[in-house]
Amino acid sequence: MTSSRSGAGRGVMKSLLIQAWLPILLVLLWFFASASSTSAYWPPLERIATNLVDGIFGGRLWGDIIYSFTNYFIGLAIALVIGLTVGIAVGSSAVLRNIFMPFLDFARASPPVVFVPIIILALGIGPEPKIFLIAFGCVWPILLNTVEGVRAIPASVIETARAYRIPVHFRVAKVILPGALPQIVVGVRIAITIGIVMLIVSEMYGSTQGVGFFILQSGMSFALADTWAGTIFIGIVGYVFTALFAMFEHRILRWYRNEAVPLSRRRTRRMDGLMAEIQGEAAQRVRNSQP
Amino acid sequence: MLSRAVRTRTGVVVARLIVALLAIGCWQLAVSTTLLPANVLPAPFSVVESFATQIISPDYWKAIGDTFAGALLGLAFGIIVGVPVGMLTGRRPLIELSTRFLFDFGRAFPAIALIPVLILLLGRTTDMKAVVVFTAVVFPIIVQAQHGVRSVTASIEETVRSFRIPPHLVVLKVMLPSAAPFLATGFRLGATIAVLVSLGTEVLTGAAGVGAELGEAQQGGDTPLAYVFLLTACILGFAVSAVVSFAQDRLIRWQTEGNED
Amino acid sequence: MSTSSPIKDVGTLRAVGVQKTFGTGSAANTIIADLDLELTPGDVTCLVGPSGVGKTTLLRLLSGLIQPSEGKVFLGDRSITGPVEDIAVVFQDYRGSMLPWMRVLGNVEFPLQARGVGKRERFERARRCLELVGLQDNMDKFPWQLSGGMQQRVAIARALAYDASILLMDEPFGSLDAQTRFELEELTLRLRRDLGITIIVVTHDIDEAVFLGDRVVVFGGRPSRIVDDVAVNLGREREQLATKARPEFIELRTRILSEIKNNGIPTSSVRLP
Amino acid sequence: MSTSSPIKDVGTLRAVGVQKTFGTGSAANTIIADLDLELTPGDVTCLVGPSGVGKTTLLRLLSGLIQPSEGKVFLGDRSITGPVEDIAVVFQDYRGSMLPWMRVLGNVEFPLQARGVGKRERFERARRCLELVGLQDNMDKFPWQLSGGMQQRVAIARALAYDASILLMDEPFGSLDAQTRFELEELTLRLRRDLGITIIVVTHDIDEAVFLGDRVVVFGGRPSRIVDDVAVNLGREREQLATKARPEFIELRTRILSEIKNNGIPTSSVRLP
Amino acid sequence: LVGCSPDTASSDGGAGAGDGGAEITDIKVGRNPGGFEATILADTEGFFEKHGLKAEISLGGDPTTQIASLVSGDLDIAMTGGPDIARAVAQGIPVSVISGAKSAEPDFDGEPTDGLLLPPGSPIKDWSDLEGKTVGIQGLGSLPQLVNNIALTENGVDPATVSYVNLPVDTLMEAAKSGTVDAILPFSVFFLNAVDQGFEKMGMGAREFLPGAPQIVWAASDSYIAANPGVIEAFVAAMDEASQFAGENPEAVRDVYREYSKFPEDFIANRMVLEPLTVVSYRDAWTKMLDAQFELGDLDHEVSVSDVLLDSAP
C-alpha cells in the first residue's frame, strides 16, 4: 500500500490503465474491422456508437431505461430476500436440505419462458410479470451459493455459537450471514448479470416499453445497429453494476482478506472514493498472490 | 444406530413424497377450481396421459438428444474454459484487472438478443446452440472459480508457501479442493442454465430439440403436450444438476466435517 | 471442600453411564465407555490424560454440544440435551472459535448482546474481562491480528464475560507464557473463591492441575475411563511458589504423572527418516 | 557446542538489523526492532518470551514467509526473500495448517510429493514419521477426526518428513500431555544428535527450553528485542529426570523465568465482572 | 462480410433445373408451423422431383430467424411474412421474395381465420371505441397488426392511440377474457377457437382491409437467387402445382396436418378452414401494404414492390 497521496493517485492511474488496455484494444479492432462493413447484421461500430449516444443522450431511451431498471432492482431485491432466507434455512438444516433440495433443483430447471402464459394470466402485462421473471432468474445463484456458503462455515464457529446459546435471529445475522458472505457475494455477483439477461427475456411478451423491448423490437425490424447498441448498452450496464458491487463487496469482506482498517480511519476512507477502492483492491490482490 | 439411519432415510423419502403430492395437489386444485383455464394449465392427468404417448415415440427421445447435445457441449466447453480462466484470473490480479471489463461486460451481454447474428455465423445447428449455451454458462463458472481460488485460508496459504509446493500441485491439491464448493455451485448453476438456454434457443430459432417441439405444441394449441415438454426440460435440467451434486458429494467427502444440523 | 465462600449453585453437573461412539458400522470407534462423573458445585476439577484420550469429547458432552451415544448428562435434575445458559466454554481450538468478521471487543460482547444485555453494560463488562486477561489495548483488532496466546486470552475473556455458573475450559492456558499463565491461574482461583463458579479445566500440565484443582480426574485407556480421581487437599488459598513447594503437592504430582500412560510412542525405537 | 555428531550445514541462518512493522500510517505497529540473531548450525535454539511479543513473527521472518520492513535475513550468504528448501516449519496454528481435504497420510506426504519423491518412498517416509509421533494407527483419518494434540503431532510429522536441515517449530508441544511431550522432546534431541539438524523451538515452558536448548534466547520489550541470550551448558546428552535435577538447570531456569516480564496483567487489581 | 454460405451443396447446381432434367438439385427449405401443406405435398406427391428438386424441409423459427437463416445459407428458400421481409429489405438485407405462398384471397368465401376479436361482453362496439385500448397479438409487426392499423386508419382512428402487446398464443384468449387486454388479433387455430368461445369479430381481417395481402411468402437470399435462377423457377413451378393439388384434395391436406402439426385431431377433422394457397402475388396489395408500412413508421423509407418482390415472381 502506498502511504502518500500522490502515490495513491499514481496507483489509481495504473489500475485504470491495466483495466482499460484490453477493452480499448478490442474496441479499436472492432472499429477498424467493421468500418467498411455493408452487412446489415454487422453494422460499422461507428454507427452503433452513434445510435447508442443518440439513444441515451438524445433522451430517446430514458423512459425505457427507467422502466426496465426499476423492474430490475425490485426483482433483484426480491431474489435477494428469498434467496437468503431460503438459502440460510436450507443450508443450516440437513433435514430441510434433504427434503427440499431436489424440489429446488427441479424448480430451478424449469424454463421461465414456458411459464410466461401462467405468469401473464396471473400477473397481467404490467411490470409485475417482468419483476417476477427477473426475481426467478436471480434467485437461484443467490440461493445455491447461500446454501453452500452456510455449509462451509467452519464447524468450530458454529459450535461456538451453539455453546453460547446465540438465539436464532442473532445467529443468522452475526454468525451465519457473515460466515457465508464470501460465497453469498459470488451468488449476488452472478445474479446481477443474470438479472440483466432476464430483463430482456421478460420483455419479450406483454411489453410495450423497456430496454429489452427496444432491443427485441429493433431486432425484429432488422435495425441491427440499434440491436447492437442496445446489447452493448446492457453489457456496459452489467459492468458498471458489477463494479459498484465489487466496491461494496470489497468493503464488507475486509475481514476475509485479512485486511483491517482502523476504526478511526473508516470515515475518511470513504471519501477517498471509488478510485481508491479499485486501486486498493488491486494492490491487495497483488499482495495476496505473491508467490 | 443403523435402524435410526434407515428410519431417517425412509423419513426423508416419505417427506419428499408428501411434498411432491402436495405440489401436484395444488396443481390439480388450480385446475379443478378453474383458477387457471385448462388451455393454460392442463390437468395433471392429461399431462401424464400425453407423457405416456410421447415416451414411446422415438421423436421424443431424439428431441431430448438434440437438446442435450447442445447443452452438454456448451457446458463442457464452459467448464473447460471457465475453470482455468477463473483460477488464473482469480490469482493473478494483473490479468484479472485486464480482463475485468471484458468479463463483466460479457456476463451481462444478452447473446439471446443477437440470435439472428449468431445464426448468420453458425447456422441453426447444434454448434450454434452450444455457442449460446457456452456464452451463458462460462461467465458464472469463471466468477465462481475466481472466488473459489481466493477462498484458500491464510494459514493454508502460508503452509503451502513454507513447504515450497510447486504451482501445479498447489492448483491440483490445494486450490481445486478449496475452491470445490464454489466450483460445484458453479457447475450446478451452469448445468441448469445450459439446458434452459439450449431449450430457449430452440424455441426462438426452431432448431431441432425439445424447445422446438414445445414451441410447436404451443402453436398447435396442444397444452398438455406443451407441458410434457416443459416437464421434460425440468427433468433434463434436474438430471444434469443431480449428477453434479452426486459427484460433489462423492468428491468432496471431507466436507462432511460440516455442520450436522 | 471448604465452603466459606458463596457458591453459584445451579445444580450438580453429572454424567451418568455415558458412552460416546463416533462413526457407525465398521468405522465405529468408541471413545468413552460407561463413564460416571459428578462435579461438586463450587469446586475446580482438573481433567488430565494422554493426547487423544477423549477429554475434549467429554467436555463437549458435559456442555451439551454433543449427545452421548448412551447414558445421560444431568445438570441438577435437568437432563442436558443441548447447550444450557449456565455453562460457558473455552474451546481448545480457540482460533477456530473466534468469529473472524468481528473485532476482539465484538467477539467478547457477542454472547452478551445475544442475551440482550444493554450496550453500555456489555461494553463495560467486555472491557473489564479483556482487562482481566491483559488485552485492554487490543480491543479493536481483528482476531488474525493477534498472536496465538492473545487469541486464547480473548476466548477466556469471552467465557468470563458470559457470566456463567459453570466454566468448562479446554487447555485454556496452553499457548501462554509462564508469567501470563500464572496470572490467569490466579484469576481462575479468584473466580472460584470470589464468585463461587464451578470450574473444569482440561490441562496437560500436571503442576497446573494440582495447583488449580480441588480434585484431579485422570483419564486413560481405550475406550477411556476414569483411571484415578484424586482429591487435592491443599486448601482453598494457594500460592504459586509456596503451594508448589509443599510435600503434599509434590506427592500428588508424582502420583498423577505416573498414572498418565499414553499408548506409548515407541519413539526411541523408530529409525529416524 | 560439542561437535562430535554430523551437522547438516547449509549455512548459518542470520537476521541482520531486522525490523518488522505491521500496518501503515497511524496504524503502524512496530513489533520487532533492530534485531540481530545468528543461529549456530547444529544447535537447538529455544526462543522464549511473553505472549504477543513477536516470536511467531520472528519465525515467519526467518523462514522467509514474510519480509522484514528493514534489515535482512541470510542463510549462509544468500539473502532470504522467500521460503527456502532447507527450512521446515511447524506452525503454531497447527489446525489451520492442515489441508482439511486430505487425510493424515496425505497431509504428511504432500510436501514430499511436491518435491518429486516417488510414491513408495514418500509413503515409507510419511509412515515412519507418523510412527515417530505415535500416529501410525490414524493415517487414514481426516484432520477433523483427530484430537488437538494428534493434529499437532501430524504437523510435526509433516515437518520431519520434509527432511530439512533447519527446523522451525512454533510451540510444537503445546497441546500434548506430559508423557507424549517428553517423548517428543527426546525425539527432538535425537534429531539434533543423529541427523545434525539445526532446530529452533518457540516454547512457553521454560523447563522445556532449558532442557532442549543449547541456547535460550529471551525475547521481550515493545518493540521486542533480545533481552537475554543464555548458553545452556548441560552437554549434548540429556535426560528428563537427571538433567532437570542438575543445579545448573535449576539456576538457568530461575534466571530465565525472572527475565520474562510480560506487560503485566494487573489481574489481581481488576474487579471481577 | 456477407454472403458467407457454408455448406451450400446446391450452389453449383443452378442450371440443372427444369422439367425432367437428369440432374437433381438439393434444396433446403424452411417452413412455418402453419400454411405449409403445399410444401409437404410437393415433396410427397413428387412435384419437387418432377422439377428436378430434392427438398429437405425443416421447421423454421420466427420470420427474423428465417431471414437470418437465408442469409447464412442455412436455408435456401424459406417461408416468411410479407411485412417482415419488407423491413429486412428496407434495412439492406440481401433477400427477396421469390413467390407467394398464401394470400388473403379476396374471393374466398370461407370463414375468415384472422382479424380482430373482442371478448364476450366487451364494451367495445365500434372501431372508435378502440382508442386508447390494448390489443394482444401474436408476434409484433406481423401482418394482422398492420392490417388492423389500416382498418383503424380507414375508420378514422389514429393507430398510435392503440397499443399492441405481444403475448404467447395460448394466452391470447384468456388475457382478453380476464381483461388484461381489450381485444386480440389471433389467427388460425387460435382465432377459430376464440370464435367458438363466443368472441366477436370486428371486421373481416385482411380479406376486408388488405385484400390479397401476402400472409406467407417464399423468400431466398439475393446471392442464392443470382446463382440458381433455374432452381427458383423450378421451385415456384413445383409449388404452383402443389398448391393446386392441395386445393383439389382437402383430405390429403388434412392428412398432412395430422402428420406434421400438433393440431388436435378434432380441429383438423371438423373445424380447420382450408384456405386456398397460391404462388401468385397481388402486386396492388403489396403496394398498399408497403405504403401503409411506411406511413405507420414501420419502414423508415419508402420501398417499392420491385425492391422486395422478384419481377419474375408470379
Ligand SMILES: Nc1ncnc2c1ncn2[C@@H]1O[C@H](COP(=O)(O)OP(=O)(O)OP(=O)(O)O)[C@@H](O)[C@H]1O
Ligand atoms: N468427529 C470425530 N469423528 C471421529 N473421531 C473423533 C471425532 N472427534 C474426536 N474423535 C476421536 O476421539 C478421540 C478423542 O478425541 P478428543 O479430542 O476428545 O481427545 P483429547 O483427549 O481432547 O486429546 P487432546 O489432548 O489431544 O486434545 C480421538 O482419538 C479422536 O480421533
Ligand SMILES: Nc1ncnc2c1ncn2[C@@H]1O[C@H](COP(=O)(O)OP(=O)(O)OP(=O)(O)O)[C@@H](O)[C@H]1O
Ligand atoms: N498480520 C498482523 N497484523 C497486525 N499485527 C500483527 C499481525 N500479526 C501479528 N501481529 C501483532 O504482532 C505481535 C506479535 O505477534 P506474534 O504472533 O509474533 O506473537 P508471539 O510472540 O508469537 O505470541 P504468542 O506466544 O502469543 O504466540 C502481536 O501484538 C500481534 O498483535
Ligand SMILES: [Mg+2]
Ligand atoms: Mg482435546
Ligand SMILES: [Mg+2]
Ligand atoms: Mg506465537
